[in-house]
Structures are given as structure tokens and as C-alpha cells.
Amino acid sequence: MLEVKQVTKSFGDIVALKDVSFKVDDGEFVFITGQSGAGKTTLLRLILRDLVPNEGEILFDGVDISKLPKKKVPKLRQNIGVIFQDFKVLNDQTVRENVEIALAVVGLPRQEWEARVDHVLQLVGLSERADLFPSQLSGGELQRVSMARALVVNPKIILADEPTGNLDWETADKIMDLFEKINKEGKTILMATHHKLIIDKMKKRVIELKAGTVLRSDKETKSDEANVKSDSHEAKKQKTNN
Ligand SMILES: Nc1ncnc2c1ncn2[C@@H]1O[C@H](COP(=O)(O)OP(=O)(O)OP(=O)(O)O)[C@@H](O)[C@H]1O
Ligand SMILES: [Mg+2]
Incomplete structure (x- = not known):
């Protein structure tokens, strides 16, 4: 449903995103993570067509939204639900x-x-x-x-930018349960967060940005730590014992 192809976005001399590519399928739940300034919000704003890239394409259901005439932008936005930290x-x-x-x-x-x-x-x-x-x-x-x-x-997709940033852990956890429920009902979710506890707990696909480039964009992997745990001998033993 969404394909970001070799996207570069600069603000003057600042390169916020550089040669970023990934695909998101219908019904996926994907975290975008990375340090402050890594380019998470810029990426979401590009998908919302709040910004246009300097280079590359952003395909939403096969249509390059960065080339969409202005009058068609409201129609695109009907397909996108946005949730912010504040x-x-x-x-x-x-x-x-x-x-x-x-x-x-x-x-x-x-x-x-x-x-x-x-x-x-x-x-x-x-x-x-x-x-x-x-x-x-x-x-x-x-x-x-x-x-x-x-x-x-x-909407077809929900873009959420640090939706738990202003919430305590327990409240954030409940909000994530709700996101999970929405996703299970078929909604595609793309969520920017640097909340590592949440990412580890949810075990969803993670796209990690570092200084505007994609560090990892695993399809199957949950989070490194969760992976190590579930693959470890100890974890397997644990499973058979239960
Ligand atoms: N409108 C703008 N004008 C100039 N520079 C910008 C603008 N928006 C973002 N940037 C720069 O682009 C880079 C990426 O910013 P972005 O807001 O996407 O980061 P982020 O990963 O969302 O960070 P945070 O976790 O703090 O929200 C930063 O260096 C930022 O200063
Ligand atoms: Mg941000």
C-alpha cells in the first residue's frame, strides 16, 4: 500500500532524509524509530504530503503522492489518519x-x-x-x-508520531493495546517512537533511522532483543518446559 523509494529530503543545508526506501503492506504495524533528529517526523510528514521530497517517490496505492496536484491532496488525506504526541x-x-x-x-x-x-x-x-x-x-x-x-x-493507514510521548508507562501501555486492536481489525499503522520499552514489548516490524538513513527495516524481526531471546536455547527450553 505504501512504498517509499529512494527519498531524500533536505531543509536548506540540513539533510533530514537520505536515500530512504521501504515498503509497507496492507495491514502491517510498523514502528519507525531512531534518535531525536533521525528524520522520523519528516518521514511521516512526507507521507501525509505535508512536505514534498527533493528526490525519490512515495507511492500510496501505486500513486506517487509527491507529484499529486494540490487539489488532490485532501482526497489523499482522507485515506490517512494522523495522531500526534500532543x-x-x-x-x-x-x-x-x-x-x-x-x-x-x-x-x-x-x-x-x-x-x-x-x-x-x-x-x-x-x-x-x-x-x-x-x-x-x-x-x-x-x-x-x-x-x-x-x-x-x-482511513486506510494511521500515522502516529510519538503518540505515547506525553503519557506515563501504564497509560501508554493501554494506548498501545488499543493500537494493537485497531491493527487487528485491519488498519495499517505506521508509528514513530523512540520508546524502546514499547517497541520491545509490541514485537512488530521496526524501521530504524539513523541520521536520515535506514539502518534496518526488517520485515519479520520484532526487535533485536526479542529475537535473541526467542531464538536462544534458554527460551526454547523454557517453551518445552511449559
Ligand atoms: N522545517 C524544518 N526546517 C529545518 N530543518 C528541519 C525542519 N524539520 C526538520 N528539520 C531537521 O531535520 C532533521 C530531522 O528532523 P525530524 O523532526 O524528522 O526528526 P525526528 O526523528 O522526528 O526527531 P524527534 O525524535 O526529536 O522528534 C533534524 O535535523 C531537524 O532539525
Ligand atoms: Mg519527531
């Missing part, structure tokens, strides 16, 4: 209204809103909070609002 909710709107905004943006007829919003609020466990305002919610709940808003338009 939630980006509107404080003067209720939970329900925050989610409805996404439907207004894509122009869905009003009579279809209620059922759609009810469905995603239930999915993220916020049905009972629908009429509250953001100031009345916890950090984890706020992130659920932004997940509901991303999901309500039924």
Missing part, C-alpha cells in the same frame, strides 16, 4: 464535537455522523465521556479522543 484536540469542543470535526472536513452528510462517532467512541472506550470537554479528561483519554478522530473517517 493530541491536538480543540479545548472548547466536547469529545463528540472533536471527533465530528473530522467528518465535517471530509464532507460526510450530517445524518451519518452520529452512528460513525458512536462507533469509534465505543472502540476507544469513551462512550461515557462523549459530552465532556478536553479539560475534564486525562492524558490517556485525550489520546483516545485523537485516535477516535483519526479513525472516524475510516
